[in-house]
Amino acid sequence: MANQNTISRRALLMKLGILLNGLVALVLAVPIVRFFFSSVTRGRGNGYRSWVSLGSVNQFPEGETRLATFRNPYVTPTDGKTVDTACWVRRIQADQLQVFAINCAHLGCPVRWFPQSGLFLCPCHGGVYYRDGSRAAGPPERGMFEYPNKVEDSVVWIQAGELPTPGFSAGNLEKRRPCA
Amino acid sequence: MRLIARIGQWFDRRLQLAAPVREIAEHRVPRSTASWWYVFGSAALVVFILQIVTGIMLALIYVPSASEAWSSLQTLNHDVTLGWFVRALHGWGSNFMVAIVLIHMVQVFLFGAYKFPRELTWVVGVFLLLMTLGMAFTGQILRFDQDAYWGLGIGASITSRVPIVGPALVKLLLGGPIIAGATLSRFFALHVFVIPGLLIAFVSLHLLMVLKLGINEWPMPGRLVRKATYESQYQELTKKDGAPFVPYAVWKDLLFAAIIVASIAACAAYFGPFGPTGEPDPTIIQTVPKPDYFFLWLYALLALLPPSLETPAILIGSVTVIAALLLLPFLFGEGEKSWRRRPIAVLTILLIAVSLGSFTHLAGYTPWSPEMNAWSGEPVPQDFLRGRTALERQGALVFQGKQCRNCHALERKGGQRGPALDTVATRLTQDQLIRQVLQGRGNMPAYGNNLSPAETTALVAFLETLHPAGAQPARDASRPIGDGPGGEMK
Numbered sequence: 001m002a003n004q005n006t007i008s009r010r011a012l013l014m015k016l017g018i019l020l021n022g023l024v025a026l027v028l029a030v031p032i033v034r035f036f037f038s039s040v041t042r043g044r045g046n047g048y049r050s051w052v053s054l055g056s057v058n059q060f061p062e063g064e065t066r067l068a069t070f071r072n073p074y075v076t077p078t079d080g081k082t083v084d085t086a087c088w089v090r091r092i093q094a095d096q097l098q099v100f101a102i103n104c105a106h107l108g109c110p111v112r113w114f115p116q117s118g119l120f121l122c123p124c125h126g127g128v129y130y131r132d133g134s135r136a137a138g139p140p141e142r143g144m145f146e147y148p149n150k151v152e153d154s155v156v157w158i159q160a161g162e163l164p165t166p167g168f169s170a171g172n173l174e175k176r177r178p179c180a
Numbered sequence: 181m182r183l184i185a186r187i188g189q190w191f192d193r194r195l196q197l198a199a200p201v202r203e204i205a206e207h208r209v210p211r212s213t214a215s216w217w218y219v220f221g222s223a224a225l226v227v228f229i230l231q232i233v234t235g236i237m238l239a240l241i242y243v244p245s246a247s248e249a250w251s252s253l254q255t256l257n258h259d260v261t262l263g264w265f266v267r268a269l270h271g272w273g274s275n276f277m278v279a280i281v282l283i284h285m286v287q288v289f290l291f292g293a294y295k296f297p298r299e300l301t302w303v304v305g306v307f308l309l310l311m312t313l314g315m316a317f318t319g320q321i322l323r324f325d326q327d328a329y330w331g332l333g334i335g336a337s338i339t340s341r342v343p344i345v346g347p348a349l350v351k352l353l354l355g356g357p358i359i360a361g362a363t364l365s366r367f368f369a370l371h372v373f374v375i376p377g378l379l380i381a382f383v384s385l386h387l388l389m390v391l392k393l394g395i396n397e398w399p400m401p402g403r404l405v406r407k408a409t410y411e412s413q414y415q416e417l418t419k420k421d422g423a424p425f426v427p428y429a430v431w432k433d434l435l436f437a438a439i440i441v442a443s444i445a446a447c448a449a450y451f452g453p454f455g456p457t458g459e460p461d462p463t464i465i466q467t468v469p470k471p472d473y474f475f476l477w478l479y480a481l482l483a484l485l486p487p488s489l490e491t492p493a494i495l496i497g498s499v500t501v502i503a504a505l506l507l508l509p510f511l512f513g514e515g516e517k518s519w520r521r522r523p524i525a526v527l528t529i530l531l532i533a534v535s536l537g538s539f540t541h542l543a544g545y546t547p548w549s550p551e552m553n554a555w556s557g558e559p560v561p562q563d564f565l566r567g568r569t570a571l572e573r574q575g576a577l578v579f580q581g582k583q584c585r586n587c588h589a590l591e592r593k594g595g596q597r598g599p600a601l602d603t604v605a606t607r608l609t610q611d612q613l614i615r616q617v618l619q620g621r622g623n624m625p626a627y628g629n630n631l632s633p634a635e636t637t638a639l640v641a642f643l644e645t646l647h648p649a650g651a652q653p654a655r656d657a658s659r660p661i662g663d664g665p666g667g668e669m670k
Contacts (some may be wrong), residue, residue: 040351048294048357064448069463078361081461082329085358102465107482108333110465112552117583118630123468124334125483126548126597128625136625138548141487162357163333167340167347 048074054099057154060091065098065113065131068099073161086118087147088113089156090131097156100133101145101164108165111144120144141166193392204391205430208422210414212398214429217291219436220284221390225383226437230364230444231315232272232376242322244368246361246460249324253456268448274316276444278474281312286529289508292517293396295405299509301389302641304382306505311379313474318371320472324364325456330469332359334482338442341491359462394418399517406514470543476540483548484539547596561591568645575642578635582627590646597623605647609656613640 013091034041042048050073060066065088072083088100088111102110102118109124120129128137133144145164150157192198241260243252256263285305288294294302317335321328332354339353340346355362397417423429454472458464471479485493517607519526560576568576579585587597594600608616617636620626647653 037352039355040348042349043357067465072358073362074357076356076361078245078247078365080245080250080361081459081463082246082363083358084461084463086463086465089372102462103333103337108337108339108464109330109469110467112465114583114586116555116581117586119583119625119628121550121586122553123549123552124330124479126546126550126623128550130625130629136620137623137660139485139487139490140481141490163350163354163359165337165340165347165350167337167342167350 001104011078014074043162049159051150051157052160054087054089054158057091057095057151057156060089060097060156062091062093065090065115067113068156070158070160075118085160086110087158087160088144090133095151097149097151098133099156099158100151103145103164104140105135105142105144105164105166106138106140108163205426206417206424207391207394209395209425210397210417211421211423211428213395214423214432215398216432216436217287218429219433220280220287222433223440224280224284225387226441227273227280227444228379228383230441231270231277234266235372235376237266238270239372244322244365246324246364249322249364250456250459252324253325257453260357264453265448267453268451269444270319271324271454272447272451274319275473276440277517278312278316279605280440281309281623285309288396289428290519290522290525290529292399292405292519292522293394294509294512295515295517296407296410296509296513298389298393298396299513301386301393302509304389304508306502306657308379308382308386309505310502311375311382314375315371315379316472316474316590317369318375320475321364321367323454323456324369324460325469326458326467327455327463327469328462329359329462330467331471332363334469334471336496342495396517399519401516401518401520403517405517422451429580468549473540473599476543477536480539480543480546483546484542487585519599545596549595550597551595552586554585554589555580556587558590558593561593564590564646569641571641572645573642575638575640578631578639580640582631582635582639584639587624601643601646603647603651605644605653606651608643609653609654609659610644610652611638611656611659613643617643 003056035147052070052073054068054070060068067086067088068089069084072079072085075083081101086102088102090098090100092098100111102124104111104124104127105123106122106127109122109127111119111129113118113120120131120133122128122138122140125153128135129139129140129144133143133146137141147158147160149159185405188198240254241256241263243249253267256267258264288302288305317331321332336350336354336359339352339578342349349355353363353366354360355366383451394414397414470476482490516522560580565573565576584601585594587595589596589600590602592600604613614636616624617639618626618628618633627636644653
């Protein structure tokens with residue numbers, strides 16, 4: 001029987017074994033955790049966003065709002081049709097445009113434009129917006145999400161790439177709209 | 181026979197399972213528990229097994245890829261022999277499982293079974309409920325159609341509202357910046373590996389505790405639970421007035437489970453599989469996404485909460501409800517078990533049932549949503565046009581053309597977002613009508629920018645005719661005074 005101040009060879013080896021396993025687990029945890037959070041870290045510094053073309057500005061008549069579609073800039077081979085994205089383009093005049101995300105600022109359902117009443121209506125929970133995207137009625141707390149846009153050589157470009165959500169509206173960092 | 185017995189003995193000598201299995205089967209339970217009220221737990225287990233079997237069958241064909249999932253479901257529905265039936269079994273099994281788990285929980289709550297010493301059994305049960313709902317939600321996502329796609333959008337929007345880490349959580353949930361291939365893959369992993377694995381582990385734990393601690397006895401009013409005495413009382417009860425679980429009580433479980441599985445099969449055969457609805461193509465925006473039955477109440481709640489309350493209600497409310505469920509056995513671990521002497525418990529259940537039922541009912545016809553086609557699909561009823569002036573009829577045209585009908589019903593046809601306008605002239609005076617139309621208020625948008633003065637005049641003239649034949653329209657008593665000397669009407 002070993003006295004209290006000594007440690008048996010077996011006990012030492014067992015503790016060494018546990019320690020070694022702990023170390024290996026720790027070393028292995030680093031790549032696994034990095035893999036798990038890769039979709040978050042990759043998007044840091046707006047890594048997901050880039051300028052996307054919507055085509056010629058002339059397909060959008062002045063004073064009207066039209067549906068446009070674009071392919072999300074970040075694509076993987078199994079995405080299928082989910083990378084095709086819709087947006088509403090409002091051409092105010094000449095090169096002055098507003099490009100709204102299709103997603104309602106409430107919970108992301110696809111809003112529809114009704115030129116007759118000049119309103120965007122959401123089919124899910126009844127969110128309503130005016131033609132300039134500001135909130136008109138219903139549960140949304142803010143106006144519609146807007147993509148930053150520019151017109152170069154008569155081609156409309158928008159900065160897109162992320163699903164706009166109420167917590168973080170894609171491409172709208174510059175001008176967050178408070179409740180209209 | 182002798183050969184079978186010898187083979188059995190050969191195996192048991194090596195496995196040594198016969199004795200413990202017999203012990204489990206023949207453990208004594210209080211006679212009072214051989215009741216039809218005690219069959220829901222075992223029924224939930226049987227449905228869970230059905231879900232595992234049908235789930236594995238579906239996985240033989242299903243392709244968890246955003247580009248192919250939808251068409252693989254079409255293959256299952258139309259090409260594979262009885263693929264539609266296995267899908268229907270899995271879908272109806274899911275609905276039945278949620279329902280049975282909820283009924284089981286209500287029974288356990290009303291019978292005070294969560295009290296000492298079964299607190300942990302209840303806590304594990306709460307996690308089992310959450311996992312069952314998690315399976316129902318992730319399963320709806322695997323049915324990768326338009327409802328699934330926009331349902332994910334709703335999930336992402338809710339997640340994004342978590343303070344600080346919301347946006348990062350969204351990317352973690354979606355597996356990327358948008359709802360796409362990686363999203364479906366991770367929901368597949370959740371639905372097929374993560375949650376079922378946890379479910380099997382937790383169900384085993386749950387069952388183990390039921391066996392070790394004994395099934396809750398039928399609660400007698402006035403027989404209070406005390407930590408010091410309960411266990412010896414229970415042992416005495418099972419000794420004096422107990423019977424072996426098999427066969428004394430098990431036959432009711434068996435019969436009920438068979439009825440449930442037969443009902444699932446009948447529903448599956450009669451109603452068929454759920455969806456899929458349209459292809460998950462986000463450029464198709466003519467869609468009205470809706471969640472599956474057991475999440476409809478949430479859908480309604482999200483439409484009806486005041487905007488400013490919504491985020492706190494979602495984030496704090498969900499945490500509070502789960503915390504309350506988990507803390508219940510620790511706060512009320514002793515005392516009265518019988519529902520006959522626990523009126524607040526009974527009222528709580530009734531209140532929750534009525535609330536969830538009402539919300540679910542409302543979500544069935546979504547009165548908060550404009551009816552998108554009412555303006556072009558529902559003509560103005562003839563009675564509202566007969567004998568009207570040209571201006572008033574022009575107003576009726578404006579009423580339809582500006583899509584007022586999408587939110588306001590006439591003769592019960594049209595949207596229900598705003599009030600029906602059949603008798604609006606008895607409620608609002610001309611001035612009030614003009615103000616309401618131009619400036620909006622409450623949930624009504626302002627139409628000032630979208631109506632010319634002539635259109636407004638015509639519209640209001642039409643609205644002023646909307647009162648019952650015998651009733652006077654609303655009038656502003658001060659107007660005659662303001663309009664002219666002597667108070668005569670102009």
